[in-house]
Amino acid sequence: MSSTPYRLPLALPGLRRADGDGAIAGVCAGIARSLRVDATLVRLTFALLAFAGGAGVAAYAGAWLALATESGPRPSPRRRLLGYAALAVAGAIALRGFGFSDSLIWPATLCGAGILLARGRSGIPVVVGLSLVVLGVIVFVDQNASSNGRDAAFESSAVAIALLLVLGPWAWRLAAERDAERTARIRSQERAEMAARVHDSVLQTLALVQREAGDSRRVASLARRQERELRSWLYPDPRADGAGLASAMDAAAAEVEELHGVPVELVRTGDVPVDDRVDALVLAAREAMANAAQHSGADEISTFVDVGDDAIAVYVRDRGTGFDPESLPSGAHGIAESIRGRMERAGGTASISSSPEGTEVELRIRRAP
Amino acid sequence: MKPRVVLVDDHDLFRAGVRSELGSGIDIVGEAGSIAEAVPLIRELDPDVVLLDVHLPDGGGHAVIAQVAPERPGVRFLALSVSDAAEDVIDVIRAGARGYVTKTISGAELVDAIKRTAEGDAVFSPRLAGFVLDAFRSVAPPVDPELDVLTTREREVLQLIARGYRYKEIAARLHLSVKTVESHVSAVLRKLQLSNRHELTRWAAERRLI
Numbered sequence: 001m002s003s004t005p006y007r008l009p010l011a012l013p014g015l016r017r018a019d020g021d022g023a024i025a026g027v028c029a030g031i032a033r034s035l036r037v038d039a040t041l042v043r044l045t046f047a048l049l050a051f052a053g054g055a056g057v058a059a060y061a062g063a064w065l066a067l068a069t070e071s072g073p074r075p076s077p078r079r080r081l082l083g084y085a086a087l088a089v090a091g092a093i094a095l096r097g098f099g100f101s102d103s104l105i106w107p108a109t110l111c112g113a114g115i116l117l118a119r120g121r122s123g124i125p126v127v128v129g130l131s132l133v134v135l136g137v138i139v140f141v142d143q144n145a146s147s148n149g150r151d152a153a154f155e156s157s158a159v160a161i162a163l164l165l166v167l168g169p170w171a172w173r174l175a176a177e178r179d180a181e182r183t184a185r186i187r188s189q190e191r192a193e194m195a196a197r198v199h200d201s202v203l204q205t206l207a208l209v210q211r212e213a214g215d216s217r218r219v220a221s222l223a224r225r226q227e228r229e230l231r232s233w234l235y236p237d238p239r240a241d242g243a244g245l246a247s248a249m250d251a252a253a254a255e256v257e258e259l260h261g262v263p264v265e266l267v268r269t270g271d272v273p274v275d276d277r278v279d280a281l282v283l284a285a286r287e288a289m290a291n292a293a294q295h296s297g298a299d300e301i302s303t304f305v306d307v308g309d310d311a312i313a314v315y316v317r318d319r320g321t322g323f324d325p326e327s328l329p330s331g332a333h334g335i336a337e338s339i340r341g342r343m344e345r346a347g348g349t350a351s352i353s354s355s356p357e358g359t360e361v362e363l364r365i366r367r368a369p
Numbered sequence: 370m371k372p373r374v375v376l377v378d379d380h381d382l383f384r385a386g387v388r389s390e391l392g393s394g395i396d397i398v399g400e401a402g403s404i405a406e407a408v409p410l411i412r413e414l415d416p417d418v419v420l421l422d423v424h425l426p427d428g429g430g431h432a433v434i435a436q437v438a439p440e441r442p443g444v445r446f447l448a449l450s451v452s453d454a455a456e457d458v459i460d461v462i463r464a465g466a467r468g469y470v471t472k473t474i475s476g477a478e479l480v481d482a483i484k485r486t487a488e489g490d491a492v493f494s495p496r497l498a499g500f501v502l503d504a505f506r507s508v509a510p511p512v513d514p515e516l517d518v519l520t521t522r523e524r525e526v527l528q529l530i531a532r533g534y535r536y537k538e539i540a541a542r543l544h545l546s547v548k549t550v551e552s553h554v555s556a557v558l559r560k561l562q563l564s565n566r567h568e569l570t571r572w573a574a575e576r577r578l579i
Contacts, residue, residue, distance in 0.1 A: 235454045263473075267499035267531045270506065302495060302533025306502070315532040360532070 016070045017063075027063045030070075055094035062086030084116055110136030201229055221261040228254060244271040245278050245312070249305050252286040256301075260293035263300050270307030277365055280346035281314060287338040288316040288361040296320020296359060311366050319358040339363070371396040372487035375414055377407040377433060378422040378449070383472070387420070390476030395483055403427050408436045415441060417487040421466065423450035423457050431464035438465050447486040455500045463562050468492025490551045491558040498530035501561055516564040519557060526553045 018029035021039075028046055032039035049056030066083025068074045075083070091112050092105050114132025205226040212218050246268050253264040272278060285303065292301045298320035306313045325335070335352065339361065343350040348365030374395050378384050379402040388397055399414050401407035404427045411419055411433070419437075421430040434446050446466040450458060451473075458469050467486050470479065471494055482492045493501070505519045519527070522543075529539045536554075540547045 265495060265533065267495045269499050269503045269531075304495065304499070304528070304531040304533070306528060306531070317533045319533075 015067060017067045019070045024060070025064045026069065027060055027067065030067065031063075049090075049094060053093045053096060055090045057090075058086050058093060059090035062088075062090055087116070088112055107136040107138075107140030110139060197233065201226060217261050220263070221257065224257055224263050225254075228257075243274050245274060245282065245305065245307065246271040248274055248278070248282045249285065249303070249314075252282055253289060253303060256286060256289040256293055260290065262293040262298070264289055264293075264303055265300060266303045266305070268305035268307075272307055272312065272367065275368060277346040277348070277368065278312070280342050281312065281348065281363055281365055284339045284342045284350060284363050285314045285316060287335075287342075288314075288363070291335065291339075292316060292318040292320065292359065292361075295323070298358065307367075309367075311364055314363040315360060316363075317358065317360040322354040322356045322359050325352045325354055372417040372483055373398045373414070374483060375399045375401065375407070375411055375416045375419045377401045377419060377425070377430070379403060379424075379426050380422075387479070391480055391483075392476070394480050404432050404436075407433050411437045411444060412441065416444060418483050419444055419446045420483065421446050421448050421461070423448050423461050423469075429457065429460060430466075431461045434461070434464040434466060445486050445489065447482060447492060455503075458497060458500060459504065459561070462497070462558070465562065467558065468494075469497045470494050471496065489555075491554040493527070493530050493554055493557075495531045495533055498527045501557060502527050502531065504561070516560050519560070523553050523557050526550055527557060530554075 015034045016030050018026035018033060020026075022029040023043065028042040029039045032042045035042075046056040046060055049059060062083045062085070064083070065086060066075065066080045074080075088109055091108055095105050095108055111133045114129040114134075114136065116129075205222055208222055209219050212222070249266060249268060253266045256262070257264050274282070285305075289301055289303060292298060296318040298318035300319070302315075302317045304313075304315045304317075306315075339352075340350045343363055343365070346365055348363065350364075351362045353360050353362075372395055374391075374397050376384055376387060376397055376399070378387075378400075381402075384400055384402075391397065398416055399410050401410050402425075404425050407419075407421075407425075419433070421433060423430045425433070430446075430448060437444060438446075446461075448458065448461040448466040448469040449472055450461075450469065451471065462469060467489070468482065468491050470482050470492060474482070474494070485492055502519075502524070505517075525543060526539055529542065534542070536547050536550045539545075540550045543550070
């Protein structure tokens with residue numbers, strides 16, 4: 001429940017005459033602003049009421065007298081009293097205009113007085129004002145019940161309308177406050193999640209970094225892993241969470257980095273869904289990255305995944321020592337089987353160029369027809 | 370001639386790190402930590418290159434370029450970022466930066482990038498090359514073929530940059546001079562800045578939203 005003191009809802013919170021943007025004296029614009037509705041709606045209501053024996057005109061005059069402007073001082077008590085009187089007259093005229101008898105107008109006046117008394121206040125005036133409202137409703141029901149001129153349905157609907165008038169806006173405000181509370185709660189949940197995330201990952205990593213400060217390679221790989229984790233959380237890549245080539249390559253690069261402690265600079269364009277052939281491509285690329293990390297001595301590996309219109313190409317490049325692809329020891333199972341053999345079985349190609357300036361493995365398959 | 374550089378980044382630690390890494394080859398004449406500090410400083414110092422963080426506490430780095438570039442056309446901007454969010458990078462390039470590098474770049478490479486920026490070349494990191502290839506991946510017919518389409522050569526150059534090649538290596542591989550490679554990259558930069566094809570923006574929006 002709301003923690004603000006109970007205020008009579010018809011009090012129209014912060015009601016003032018609008019300074020600048022009013023059509024006549026800013027009454028309608030002010031009411032509209034307080035209710036957070038369109039001013040035209042309020043103006044239309046007043047205009048309609050003006051046809052009810054001039055009630056709208058009287059009400060407008062009353063409001064003009066009683067209300068302060070946004071920047072101006074509160075009107076003098078006498079002027080306000082005059083305004084309230086005009087409002088009461090307006091109410092009476094309106095009710096007469098609707099064909100209601102005096103038996104309705106008196107209770108209405110009581111209700112009106114109660115509302116005006118309680119307006120924007122809390123404590124005793126509210127109690128008194130509410131009492132007046134309730135009294136007005138009781139008198140109304142009582143008089144009409146005894147007069148017997150109208151049926152019971154009308155009476156009960158009159159009470160319902162009165163209650164709706166009093167409680168409706170209040171309930172509306174309450175709902176609005178509930179919404180605000182919900183927003184605040186969601187925000188605090190988000191903050192809690194953020195704190196948990198920072199604690200679980202960032203703080204743990206920082207602790208590890210401090211403990212292993214002597215091992216620069218280990219520190220770099222810790223930092224790198226943390227960076228990747230935070231990055232994927234902060235800037236989720238739409239392509240990285242499906243079962244596509246892009247996310248598979250992300251995972252493969254991350255594995256190599258973690259296993260061998262060498263950063264992989266992964267650049268990719270486009271994406272395709274993973275099928276058996278694409279899977280073979282990813283595995284071959286992973287092997288190429290792992291080889292570069294293990295054997296080249298380079299401190300970084302560049303990988304570029306290019307999904308073209310007809311073919312998919314993956315380039316794995318390092319600036320390491322290089323080797324002679326023709327004179328590999330027989331135990332070098334990796335290149336022959338895991339890269340070349342795998343690509344050929346998938347209907348693709350693998351070509352390797354190496355020099356003392358580094359090595360590049362180019363893997364290529366046609367896109368699925 | 371040592372390029373005179375203003376360093377704009379809100380992290381003191383990072384600025385100190387860059388200063389010590391750049392060493393004597395670069396003359397850091399001023400530092401700023403926000404847009405509000407950077408704009409008058411750059412106007413006053415008129416440096417060759419501004420090393421500009423993409424994210425500043427009072428807004429994006431592109432705001433600095435927008436405020437300074439009209440009256441200091443000689444000042445060149447090199448964007449520096451940890452974010453890698455494509456739309457941020459494209460924003461700062463479209464505002465007029467001559468290039469983009471990530472903050473994990475090594476000291477020697479950063480010196481090289483600053484010198485090339487000072488000479489008016491475009492500096493593309495592999496990642497930026499990837500972004501640009503993505504952005505110009507054509508589906509809809511181009512509105513203005515001059516600006517909306519990359520030539521085969523430009524595409525080749527960008528693909529090699531994305532693969533981790535340096536300009537010199539690209540030149541050797543494509544049997545071109547380094548100057549020609551540079552002019553291809555500058556042409557791509559120009560297209561990126563001037564092309565109004567809605568593909569570019571739509572692509573950025575997709576990256577953010579979907």
